[in-house]
Structures are given as structure tokens and as C-alpha cells.
Amino acid sequence: MSTQSLLVELFVEELPPKALKKLGEAFAAVLAEQLKAQGLAAADAQVTPFASPRRLAAHVSGVVAKAADKPVRHKLMPVSVGLDAAGNATPALLKKLQAVGADASAVPRLKRAPDGKAEALFLDALVPGAALADGLQKALHEAIAKLPIPKVMTYQLEQGTPLPGWDSVQFVRPAHGLVALHGADVVPVTALGLAAGRATHGHRFEAQADPIEIPHADRYADVLRAQGAVIASFAERRAAIESQLNQAAAQAGQALAAIKDEALLDEVTALVERPNVLVCAFEREFLEVPQECLILTMKANQKYFPLLDAQGRLTNLFLVVSNISPPDASAVIGGNERVVRPRLADAKFFFDQDRRKTLDSRVPGLAKVVYHNKLGTQGQRVERVRAIARGIAQQLGGDVLAQAADRAAQLAKADLLTDMVGEFPELQGIMGGYYARHDGFSEDIAFAIEDHYKPRFAGDELPRGDVGVVVALADKLETLVGLFGIGSLPTGDKDPFALRRHALGVIRMLVEKALPLDLPAVVAQAAQTFGALLPDAARSNAQLLAFVYERVAGYLREGGYGAQEADAVIAARPMWGEMPKALQAVRAFAELPEAPALAAANKRIGNILKKAEAEGPVDPHVSELLLQEPAEKALHAAMRQVVPRADARFDAGDYTGALQTLAALRAPVDAFFDGVMVNAEAADLRLNRLGLLKTLHQAMNRVADLSRLAQ
Structure with missing residues (x-):
């Protein structure tokens, strides 16, 4: 059966730029999926999505006019x-x-x-197999219905619509054209009150013809480029912008580079139909303002790409991605330079005004800012963070660190009351660091204020310096303890307070900074700072710790470790900084031929002890006089030889060596379970054998709970 390519295009008014990439991919994917499901396209048919500011389209290869009878x-x-x-x-x-x-x-x-x-x-x-017109109609309906539209519009159809009975339509933006071509033939389908044809439209200002007739489905992209001045492919347009940015940066000056921002690149790609990158400049006096402020206002408000020098410092040059390519671009360049100047002037004004007041003078104002209706104001929150920070710092560095952490925590939220952060909330913390330096505080304090929100996202860097780590930990723990305490827990995919991110941040600091902290104790101390605000702190603290350790397992698995390895280490509750070393030891142990048998024996021992301890604690003590069976005598003798050597290696920090030393116990352990009845009728024999197993269990599980490795 002969096949032809299929081209479907919806021509619409300007689509939301932040959603365009997903809309284009979803439209093409669902359309092709429906055609394949009906037997109109082969399972391996090539699907090409197109998405520009004013169109969603899909090209599907190898489409038949009628599906085979089934x-x-x-x-x-x-x-x-x-x-x-x-x-x-x-x-x-x-x-x-x-x-x-x-x-x-x-x-x-x-x-x-x-x-x-x-x-x-x-x-x-x-x-009978579906005819293409019928099958495409169904596929088109599904593709439109399943678009991830951020917000639907309801609009009236134009007068004289070709489809009687349609008066209003709901879609992401008003649609004005529908193209459906199977090879060179129009497929008679309808959508959104429009009947399919072969006519579309190109660039608003630079198209050579309007409308543009598409002669064949395979000519779509070429005809739009040649006659319509439009690069229809989102991916191709994005690559063209990236290439032009690099070329323009190289021409603007040696070692200059456009700032890297994938989200901004996607958004700009969704704003232009045929990109033209131009170099613009602003007055050097604005460089006195912190570069984060200037970069943010250029990116967020104007969609510009600032140029950085080889040291990553902002220059007074920036790149504009224009949607027009006039012979003389000076008017476009001048217009963009005029537009950005007031934005930069506002940033400079905010910066100058903010520095007239010290951070210290702003702290009392936090008492008037509501943090949470059940947890009080930002002022009350700051006092809690200060108390938590002092407690953590005292454990990690004594009075000197505690004093510095307390001061940084006191000032950390003060920049929330500045004009700059009021205009650009993304700069909270960052501006506090600048203002702290202006007020004469040390770099430790400034870094701590700037970094106390870190890590903000997966892969973000950790706070610099001990003071920053302490304040960041205190800030995140205050959030976690408080919100868990009032029952605001994450549910499913909903996490409005980003508690999963906060927990992961705590974990990363504890592990990667190797902090010798007892997390349950720190959480309990943090809960005390809330006083009577938390109705059942003991219960909520337990929930929080379980939540954190669930995140630990995920964090370790993302680091490349298996679920069993991660669970084995977490169950032993090692010091946070020892986790990477314990994981490596467990992985090395798991590769030994003795590992499966010892892990299974460890699990069996744990079950025996759990059942015995239900009636009372088991004393890890062994009397040689009560050892009767040859197998238990042999196990005891082997343990006297092996366990001290394993303990010595463990105490020296050689976790891998400790576990590998224990591998020598496999044979006597197997022989013990083959030849010894643990639950002997004589109480003294039974307790002695349980004591032997308790001693063995403790020795085997110092690095990790090896029973978690059992299949």
C-alpha cells in the first residue's frame, strides 16, 4: 500500500512563550500516536514537531490513505x-x-x-480500516483535547465562518487557519470551527507572500522559510539563536560569552519566528550596581542575554534576539538600549536607597511581616532560627561559631524589607550579603546571609563557610519542624512549601560537609524553640525524621548506589559524614562470594533476636562453660579471632577492611545453624546461645545492617 507524508498545522495568534515547546511536542506526539493506533501510520513512522509563536504543526512520514482491514x-x-x-x-x-x-x-x-x-x-x-479523513479527524480532536494548555481562552468565531453552527470556541489562543495535507492532497478535516486547506501565513512583517500555499506536505518547512521568513522548527530555531549568540559574543570582544540560561533560551525561541541577534550596550555607571540585579532585570523583564567577561563579571554589553532583520539595525539597537535604561536606573535607585538604612535597623520591622498564620511573624521566625543556629554552632565550633551564627541568623531575613528584594524577590539573601558588607560586617557574616537559602535546587552549591552552613541548616530545620508540627505535610505531588527540597538540602549539608550532628537531638531542640505552637511535637518530629530518612535513601540512590546498599547503610544510622565510606564498604562486601550467605544468616539472627527480645533484653555475654556443641565452640573461637580484627579496622575508619574481615565467619556461621538448636529447652543453654548470636549480630552490623542485603 503506497504511503505519503502527512502535514497538519494549526495557525493561531501568539502562543504563551513559556508553554510553546511543550505544546508543540504534545500536539505532534498525540497526533502521531492516534494515527498509529488506527493503523494509518507505521509504528516506526518518523514524527517531526513544529512550533513557532503563531503555529503548532506536525509532520508524520509513511501515512496511508486507508488503514488495512483488520x-x-x-x-x-x-x-x-x-x-x-x-x-x-x-x-x-x-x-x-x-x-x-x-x-x-x-x-x-x-x-x-x-x-x-x-x-x-x-x-x-x-x-474495515479507517479512512484517513475519519482517522485524522479523530486524531486531531484528541491532539487538541490533550494539549497541556496553561489557561484556556473562549473566543467568538469570525463572521462568515465556513462551519455553520459554530459561534464560540475554547482554545489556548484564537485559531485562524488549519492545514492538513496528505502528500499534495488536502485532507477534509475540521477543528476549532475551521475547515482544512493548504494556505498558511508567514512572518508578520517579512513574509514575501500572504497567504502562503503549501504545495506538498514535505515542502512545509522549506516553503515557510523561503516565502514566509519563518523557521518553523522549535529545535532548529533554538539552535540558530544559540549559534548567533556565540558568534555575536565573539565579535563583541575577546573572551566574552553570553550568560547561560536554558529557560531564557527556550522562552526567546518561542518569541521569534526568524531570529536576528544584535549587540547592544548600556552606560558603564550602572555596573556599580550588583551584577545579579542587572542580570535579573535584563533577563526577566527584557529577555536579553547579558555578556560576561572571562572572569564571569558582567560587562555593559548585552545581546538582543530580534524578530526582524532590517538592512540597518541601528534603530532596533537604539530602541532596545532606550528600553533597558529605565530598568537599570530603577535597579540603581533601589540599591542606593536601600543602603541608606542598615540591616540592623530593618530587623524590628520583621515583627510586622506575617510568616504563617499558625507560626507567627518573620520576626518570631528569626528568633527561632537564631536559637537553632546557636545550638548547632555550639556543637560544631563552640562559642565563637555560635556568636557569628547568631548574628548572621539575626540579619538573614532583613533584606526582605528592602526595595530591591521587594521588586525582585529572587534576590533575597543575595542582596542581604551586599548590604551586610556595606554595613561593615565580615565576609563570614555576609556569605552566611547570602547563602542561607542554599541549596535552592537539585545540584545547587552548598553554603560557603561554617557560619553559612549553620545558618542554612537552622533555617531549613525551622521550616521543616514548624510545618510538620502544624500538619502541613507534602501529599502526593503537592509540596507548596518545598519541604522535600528543604529536607534534601539538610541531607546534603550533613553528608557532604561531614557534620557530626545527632539529627533526632537537633530536631528535638528545634521543636523546643516553638514553645506551645506545636501541639504534638514528639509525634510530628518522628514523622519528620522518617520523611528525612526516606529522602536520604533517594539521595544515595541518585548517587549511584543500589536500594539494598542504601537501606543497609541508613539502617545502621552512621554519622552523616561516614555514609559515603560505609556505602563503598557495603558495595565491596556485596561482591564477595561469602556475602549472600552472611547476609541471609544476619537476617536470620535478627529475626531470632527480635522474637527473643519480645520477652526481655538479650545479654551479649557468652560463657565458655556452657558451650556444648562443636559448632558453637567453633563459632565462638572464630569470633574471638576475627571480631577483634574487624573492630580494630572499624575503629581505624577502614570500613571496607572491617566487613571483609568478617567474611571469614561464613563457614562457622553456616555450621552453627546446621548443627546447633538455639532455642534449647535448658534456659542457661538457650540464653548463652542467644548471647553468642547477639555478640555476632552487633559485630556484623557496625558498618551497615547486612540483613538488608539478603535477597
């Missing part, structure tokens, strides 16, 4: 119901045949086949 077997009913004693069709069978599109003439062709305990009647038939 053989089906209809199960009708039991033979005893469908045929009478003489073998004639019953009224029930005739009615069923009518329901599947057949009549009495099909009775001789019915097949009998077992169906459970009875025999049933079946009809073999051919279902």
Missing part, C-alpha cells in the same frame, strides 16, 4: 443458547448477529470453540 473474532454466546435442538439459530443469536453487523446468512460460518466449561459460538469477520 480481522476480528466476535464471541457471540454459548452454543446451548445460540442454537436450538435442531441446530437452528435462536432469536437471541440472530439479535446478537445484528448487533455485530451480520445477519442470518452468517450462521453457517460460525465457529465452535471451547470457552471455559462450555462451548461457545464465534464469528470471524473483517473490520
Whole structure:
């Protein structure tokens, strides 16, 4: 059966730029998926999405005009119901045949086949394949219905619409054209009150013709580029912008580079149809303002790409991605330079005004800012963070660190009341660091204020310096303890307070900074700072710790460790900084031939001890006088040789060596379980054997809970 390429395009008004990439990919994917499901396109058909500011389109290769007929077997009913004693069709069978599109003439062709305990009647038939017009209509309807539209518009159709009965439509933006071509032929489908044709439109200002006729589905992108001045492919347009940015940066000056921002690049790609990158400049006096402020206002407000020098410092040059390419671009450059100047002037004004007041003078104002209706104001929150920070710092560095952390925590939220952060909330913390330096505080304090929100996202850098780590920990723990305490827990995919991110930040600091902190104790101390605000702190603290350790498992798995390895280490509750070393030791142990048997034995020992300890604690003490069986004597003797060596390696920090030393116990452990009855009738023998197993269990699980490695 011959095939042709299929091209479908929806021509619309300007689509939301932040959603365009997903809209284009979803439209093409669902359309192709529906065509394949109906047998109109092969399973390996190539699908090419197109998305520009004013169009969503898809090109699908190898589409047939009519799907192949499909053989089906209809199960009708039991033979005893469908045929009478003489073998004639019953009224029930005739009615069923009518329901599947057949009549009495099909009775001789019915097949009998077992169906459970009875025999049933079946009809073999051919279902006609879908015609392309019908199948595409269904596919187009599904593709539009399943678009991830951020917000739907309701609009009225233009007068004289070709489809009578349509007066209003709901879609992401008003649609003005529909193209559907199978090869060179128009497919008669409709959508959003529009009938398909072959005419579309190009660039608003630079198209050579309007409308543009698409002669063939395979000519779509080429014709739009040549006659419409439009690069229809989102990916191709994005690559062109990236290439032009690099070229323009190189021409603007040696070692200059456009700032890297994938989200901004996607957004700008969604704003232009044929990009033209231009170099612009602003007055050097604005460089006195912190570069984060200037970069943010250029990116967020104007969609510009600032140029950085080799040291990553902002220059007074920036790149504009224009949607027009005039012979003389000076007017476009001048216009963009005029537009950005007031934005930069505002930033400079905010910066100058903010520095007239010290951070210290702003702290009392936090008492008037609501943090949470159940947890009080930002001022109350700051006092809690200060108390938590002092407690953590005292453990990590004594009075000197505690004093510095307390001061940084006191000032950390003060920049929330500045004009700059009021205009650009993304700069909170960053501006506090600048203002702290202006007020004469040390770099430790300034860095801590700037970094206390870190890590802000997965892969973000950790706070610099001990003071910054302490304040960041205190800030995140205050949030976690408080919100868990009032029952504001994450549910499913909803996490409005980013508690998962906060927990991961705590974990990363504890592990990667190797902090010797007892997390349950720190959480309990943090809960005390809330006083009577938390109704059941003990319960919520337990929930929080379980939540954190769940995140630890995920964090370790993302680091390349298996679920069993991660669970084994977490169960032993090692010091945070020892986790990477313990994981490496467990991985090395798991590769030993003795590992599976010892892990299984460890699990068996744990179950025995758990059952025994239900009646009272087991004393890890062994009397040699009560050792009777040769296997238990051999195990005890082996432990006296092996366990001290393993403990010595563990105490020296050689976790891998400690576990590998324990591998020598495999044979005596196996022999013990083969030849010794642990639950002997004599109480003294039973307790002595339990004591032997308790001693072994403790020795084996110092690095990790090896039972978690058992299959």
C-alpha cells in the first residue's frame, strides 16, 4: 500500500512563550500516536514537531490513505443458547448477529470453540480500516483535547465562518487557519470551527507572500522559510539563536560569552519566528550596581542575554534576539538600549536607597511581616532560627561559631524589607550579603546571609563557610519542624512549601560537609524553640525524621548506589559524614562470594533476636562453660579471632577492611545453624546461645545492617 507524508498545522495568534515547546511536542506526539493506533501510520513512522509563536504543526512520514482491514473474532454466546435442538439459530443469536453487523446468512460460518466449561459460538469477520479523513479527524480532536494548555481562552468565531453552527470556541489562543495535507492532497478535516486547506501565513512583517500555499506536505518547512521568513522548527530555531549568540559574543570582544540560561533560551525561541541577534550596550555607571540585579532585570523583564567577561563579571554589553532583520539595525539597537535604561536606573535607585538604612535597623520591622498564620511573624521566625543556629554552632565550633551564627541568623531575613528584594524577590539573601558588607560586617557574616537559602535546587552549591552552613541548616530545620508540627505535610505531588527540597538540602549539608550532628537531638531542640505552637511535637518530629530518612535513601540512590546498599547503610544510622565510606564498604562486601550467605544468616539472627527480645533484653555475654556443641565452640573461637580484627579496622575508619574481615565467619556461621538448636529447652543453654548470636549480630552490623542485603 503506497504511503505519503502527512502535514497538519494549526495557525493561531501568539502562543504563551513559556508553554510553546511543550505544546508543540504534545500536539505532534498525540497526533502521531492516534494515527498509529488506527493503523494509518507505521509504528516506526518518523514524527517531526513544529512550533513557532503563531503555529503548532506536525509532520508524520509513511501515512496511508486507508488503514488495512483488520480481522476480528466476535464471541457471540454459548452454543446451548445460540442454537436450538435442531441446530437452528435462536432469536437471541440472530439479535446478537445484528448487533455485530451480520445477519442470518452468517450462521453457517460460525465457529465452535471451547470457552471455559462450555462451548461457545464465534464469528470471524473483517473490520474495515479507517479512512484517513475519519482517522485524522479523530486524531486531531484528541491532539487538541490533550494539549497541556496553561489557561484556556473562549473566543467568538469570525463572521462568515465556513462551519455553520459554530459561534464560540475554547482554545489556548484564537485559531485562524488549519492545514492538513496528505502528500499534495488536502485532507477534509475540521477543528476549532475551521475547515482544512493548504494556505498558511508567514512572518508578520517579512513574509514575501500572504497567504502562503503549501504545495506538498514535505515542502512545509522549506516553503515557510523561503516565502514566509519563518523557521518553523522549535529545535532548529533554538539552535540558530544559540549559534548567533556565540558568534555575536565573539565579535563583541575577546573572551566574552553570553550568560547561560536554558529557560531564557527556550522562552526567546518561542518569541521569534526568524531570529536576528544584535549587540547592544548600556552606560558603564550602572555596573556599580550588583551584577545579579542587572542580570535579573535584563533577563526577566527584557529577555536579553547579558555578556560576561572571562572572569564571569558582567560587562555593559548585552545581546538582543530580534524578530526582524532590517538592512540597518541601528534603530532596533537604539530602541532596545532606550528600553533597558529605565530598568537599570530603577535597579540603581533601589540599591542606593536601600543602603541608606542598615540591616540592623530593618530587623524590628520583621515583627510586622506575617510568616504563617499558625507560626507567627518573620520576626518570631528569626528568633527561632537564631536559637537553632546557636545550638548547632555550639556543637560544631563552640562559642565563637555560635556568636557569628547568631548574628548572621539575626540579619538573614532583613533584606526582605528592602526595595530591591521587594521588586525582585529572587534576590533575597543575595542582596542581604551586599548590604551586610556595606554595613561593615565580615565576609563570614555576609556569605552566611547570602547563602542561607542554599541549596535552592537539585545540584545547587552548598553554603560557603561554617557560619553559612549553620545558618542554612537552622533555617531549613525551622521550616521543616514548624510545618510538620502544624500538619502541613507534602501529599502526593503537592509540596507548596518545598519541604522535600528543604529536607534534601539538610541531607546534603550533613553528608557532604561531614557534620557530626545527632539529627533526632537537633530536631528535638528545634521543636523546643516553638514553645506551645506545636501541639504534638514528639509525634510530628518522628514523622519528620522518617520523611528525612526516606529522602536520604533517594539521595544515595541518585548517587549511584543500589536500594539494598542504601537501606543497609541508613539502617545502621552512621554519622552523616561516614555514609559515603560505609556505602563503598557495603558495595565491596556485596561482591564477595561469602556475602549472600552472611547476609541471609544476619537476617536470620535478627529475626531470632527480635522474637527473643519480645520477652526481655538479650545479654551479649557468652560463657565458655556452657558451650556444648562443636559448632558453637567453633563459632565462638572464630569470633574471638576475627571480631577483634574487624573492630580494630572499624575503629581505624577502614570500613571496607572491617566487613571483609568478617567474611571469614561464613563457614562457622553456616555450621552453627546446621548443627546447633538455639532455642534449647535448658534456659542457661538457650540464653548463652542467644548471647553468642547477639555478640555476632552487633559485630556484623557496625558498618551497615547486612540483613538488608539478603535477597
